[in-house]
Amino acid sequence: MARDWKLPRNGSCRCGALGFEVTTAPAITAACHCRGCQKMTSSAYSLTMMLPEDGFRVTSGEPVLGGLKAEEVQHFFCPSCLTWVFSRPRRIAGFVNLRSPMLDDTSDIAPFIESWTDEKLPFAETGAPESFPQFPPPEAFGSLLQAFAERGDGTRGG
Template sequence: MKLPMRGGCQCGAIRYEITKQPMTLYCCHCTACQQQSSSAFGMSMLVERDGLRFLKGAPTAFAMETGSKTAKMGLFCDACGTRIAHDTEGKPALSLKAGTLDDRARLRPVGHIWVRSAQDWVAFRDDDLIYENAPDDGYFALMERWSSQEHA
């Protein structure tokens, strides 16, 4: 994808840019993502931590309840509430909420996770990578599929 990619929250208080190629893009259909996005699924773009730079404003962080000891922070705009990213302790990448990117026209996810709780009207394509739960390969296949495709 052409870098940098820019994005921001709904009210414009927060603006950011992505300066490193994303590692993958997928949809998560878990119930937590449904609630967080107030929609049917979440759209996650994995980006190395130092590939995300805030140009304007700074997100507020809150600790999400995950049931595990690993801290998972939700980064959001405290003026309009838009979720920008999730940051899980120990992971090399942030999960950027891809719907906050300015250019959403070519955001084509390569797979879907937690489809066991997906809404039953959601249609998948034959070549999508589909996971009933969380990927058991450390997201390797999702990253490999992403890097093998053109994202012009």
């Protein structure tokens, strides 16, 4: 059963200079254990929520491109505190990957999938109900998005 996402939601970077608003429910939530995310977050994994682009807008500040400046993804940071706030994956047009811990209220958000468990640190546990050694195969995305929409969040059992 789909749930109420308490929209709109607001958030910001660590210093508050870069603010944003989310006006639509995420397509999915995730944790990524890849070495790149470990290094960019200085942590065991990064947390993200994939949002339709028209449901996300920067409300204050001007994000700057940083991190890995690759063709396949653009990472955006606050120019003041250098917090990684969101990414735009070019191969998935029309979506923004927001770092979910940047939201003011994260009390009801958990990862539904975890990716790159092949590179996971031994102690890192997310509780995500779906797990993949790398990225989920493209043919799995449709059923994952549907399962997330039906469950409504990343928690086990809804």
